[in-house]
Amino acid sequence: MIEMNNVTKTYKNGVNALNNIDILIEKGEFVYVVGPSGAGKSTFIKMIYREEKPSDGSITIHGTDLTTLKEKHVPHLRRKIGVVFQDFKLLPRLSVFENVAFALEVIEESRDVIRKRVMEVLDIVKLKNKARFLPDELSGGEQQRVSIARAIVNYPRVVIADEPTGNLDPDTSWEIMEILENINRNGTTILMATHNREIVNAIKKRVIAIEAGRIVRDETRGTYGYEK
Amino acid sequence: MMKQGGPTAMKSRTLVRHGKEGMKNIGRNGWMSFASISAVTIMLLVVGVFLLLIMNMNHFMSSVEEDVEVRVYIDVTASDQEQEELEEELKQLENVDSVTYLSKDEGLDQLINSLGDNSEAFESLRDENPLNDAFILQATSPQLTENVAEQAQELPNIERVDFGEQVVEQLFNVTNILRIIGVVLVLGLMFTAMFLISNTIKLTIVARQKEIQIMKLVGAANGFIRWPFFIEGLLLGVAGSVIPIAVMTGGYHYLYDAYADRLSLNFAEMLPVFPLTLQVSLVLLGIGILVGIWGSITSVRKFLKV
Ligand SMILES: Nc1ncnc2c1ncn2[C@@H]1O[C@H](COP(=O)(O)OP(=O)(O)OP(=O)(O)O)[C@@H](O)[C@H]1O
Ligand SMILES: [Mg+2]
Numbered sequence: 001m002i003e004m005n006n007v008t009k010t011y012k013n014g015v016n017a018l019n020n021i022d023i024l025i026e027k028g029e030f031v032y033v034v035g036p037s038g039a040g041k042s043t044f045i046k047m048i049y050r051e052e053k054p055s056d057g058s059i060t061i062h063g064t065d066l067t068t069l070k071e072k073h074v075p076h077l078r079r080k081i082g083v084v085f086q087d088f089k090l091l092p093r094l095s096v097f098e099n100v101a102f103a104l105e106v107i108e109e110s111r112d113v114i115r116k117r118v119m120e121v122l123d124i125v126k127l128k129n130k131a132r133f134l135p136d137e138l139s140g141g142e143q144q145r146v147s148i149a150r151a152i153v154n155y156p157r158v159v160i161a162d163e164p165t166g167n168l169d170p171d172t173s174w175e176i177m178e179i180l181e182n183i184n185r186n187g188t189t190i191l192m193a194t195h196n197r198e199i200v201n202a203i204k205k206r207v208i209a210i211e212a213g214r215i216v217r218d219e220t221r222g223t224y225g226y227e228k
Numbered sequence: 229m230m231k232q233g234g235p236t237a238m239k240s241r242t243l244v245r246h247g248k249e250g251m252k253n254i255g256r257n258g259w260m261s262f263a264s265i266s267a268v269t270i271m272l273l274v275v276g277v278f279l280l281l282i283m284n285m286n287h288f289m290s291s292v293e294e295d296v297e298v299r300v301y302i303d304v305t306a307s308d309q310e311q312e313e314l315e316e317e318l319k320q321l322e323n324v325d326s327v328t329y330l331s332k333d334e335g336l337d338q339l340i341n342s343l344g345d346n347s348e349a350f351e352s353l354r355d356e357n358p359l360n361d362a363f364i365l366q367a368t369s370p371q372l373t374e375n376v377a378e379q380a381q382e383l384p385n386i387e388r389v390d391f392g393e394q395v396v397e398q399l400f401n402v403t404n405i406l407r408i409i410g411v412v413l414v415l416g417l418m419f420t421a422m423f424l425i426s427n428t429i430k431l432t433i434v435a436r437q438k439e440i441q442i443m444k445l446v447g448a449a450n451g452f453i454r455w456p457f458f459i460e461g462l463l464l465g466v467a468g469s470v471i472p473i474a475v476m477t478g479g480y481h482y483l484y485d486a487y488a489d490r491l492s493l494n495f496a497e498m499l500p501v502f503p504l505t506l507q508v509s510l511v512l513l514g515i516g517i518l519v520g521i522w523g524s525i526t527s528v529r530k531f532l533k534v
Binding site: 049051072075076078079083085089090091092093102103105106107108110111150154 | 238239241242245439442443444445446447448449450452
């Protein structure tokens with residue numbers, strides 16, 4: 001369960017990215033976050049895994065209050081949340097396999113478990129045959145799928161994806177959606193920022209629309225909106 | 229709900245991973261690593277030389293200090309009665325530990341013995357002993373020797389009072405100067421070495437700042453990120469102590485074989501090779517490790533706030 005109460009975020013440079021956000025996302029929900037570029041979607045998402053701290057208000061994830069969470073416990077929070085970053089954030093010197101394995105190394109999984117589980121998720125994102133490649137040797141879409149594989153490898157309770165289909169062709173996009181729906185079916189909460197109108201309108205889920213840092217719409221089986 | 233992060237023991241495979249990472253870092257910054265190791269090497273060479281010097285000086289000092297005594301030569305005209313009075317008065321002086329009588333014949337024996345090979349020339353003196361009978365005074369501590377000598381000087385029936393003033397003072401001075409030079413030089417070099425190591429590691433970190441941020445975002449704890457750098461510093465320190473330990477041990481061995489006999493003929497005596505070289509080796513290794521770790525800690529700390 002993710003809960004935000006009256007959350008406001010003002011960046012150091014004075015940009016007011018979010019204003020008085022109140023939201024409640026139940027365990028197992030699938031939520032799209034939509035809105036124009038610069039609306040505050042990424043900021044909203046970054047607060048959840050504590051890349052950014054709110055300037056005001058409070059956030060609670062699975063009973064943990066992030067406003068009082070001690071710095072040394074932040075890693076534990078992040079291990080429970082799988083994040084697909086808008087800019088992938090792959091480690092450039094590590095192979096595809098090692099990048100995905102890293103999320104398990106930090107929790108000191110055994111080599112055998114790591115090998116097995118990493119190959120499993122690489123299979124899911126269809127990158128098994130590129131396990132040894134470096135991120136630089138992959139296309140944008142392939143890098144995005146590595147990022148997805150890393151996000152789900154540790155069976156997180158929540159997967160947060162910032163435009164996970166942003167760099168993908170339509171076919172691959174649908175495949176990615178299938179993956180996310182699958183893990184959602186197993187009870188994982190999914191939070192996905194997207195500009196993909198087609199997907200939002202086809203796979204009907206809860207839609208939260210953010211504009212200029214405020215939630216302007218929150219529909220249980222919503223549409224993308226912003227129709228021409 | 230969230231697992232609380234108490235300090236859990238690191239699994240050995242994780243340590244192995246950190247070790248590999250640390251070594252990779254050293255390879256990636258080849259030249260800076262080389263410079264750091266060289267700095268540690270030079271610093272430890274100097275530390276080693278000074279340690280050997282100072283420890284030998286200390287050893288020498290303490291053996292000399294034990295020997296420091298005041299010789300009160302009795303006036304030849306003094307009667308037995310006066311000699312006994314003098315002995316009593318000497319015992320009454322402040323800071324006197326012991327008073328022993330040394331006849332002029334015993335004194336000559338001592339002198340001849342101490343001359344070793346050159347003693348024959350003096351054998352002829354036995355018939356006409358030029359020495360006086362004397363009292364040997366031991367001060368309660370070596371530093372008070374001069375004070376005891378001054379007091380004794382005031383007493384009657386004394387021909388002259390002798391003590392190794394120059395030797396003692398010079399030794400104290402030399403050792404003190406050595407210590408000061410050693411400490412200043414060593415501290416200066418230690419900071420240089422630390423600075424270089426910390427800069428080497430900073431290079432690694434700056435180059436990898438984005439990576440560190442990514443690692444943190446996917447759940448790596450600070451310790452996990454810090455370990456490889458910690459090991460990098462440690463390895464740089466250890467690598468830097470290899471040559472100094474070898475040179476110091478080998479060199480002292482050589483010097484000892486070459487000079488120990490000759491020196492002990494005179495008054496000085498070298499400390500034996502063992503355990504001295506082992507002790508100094510351990511100290512050098514310890515300083516190397518310390519400097520390495522210190523360098524890495526100072527450079528990593530401020531980069532971990534993501
Ligand atoms: N680190 C930062 N420092 C300062 N301002 C920032 C920072 N990150 C984002 N902003 C500002 O906050 C506002 C919201 O940015 P955000 O990245 O959340 O938008 P977004 O909805 O994700 O946009 P997009 O759809 O293009 O990804 C923007 O005006 C942006 O300039
Ligand atoms: Mg964004």
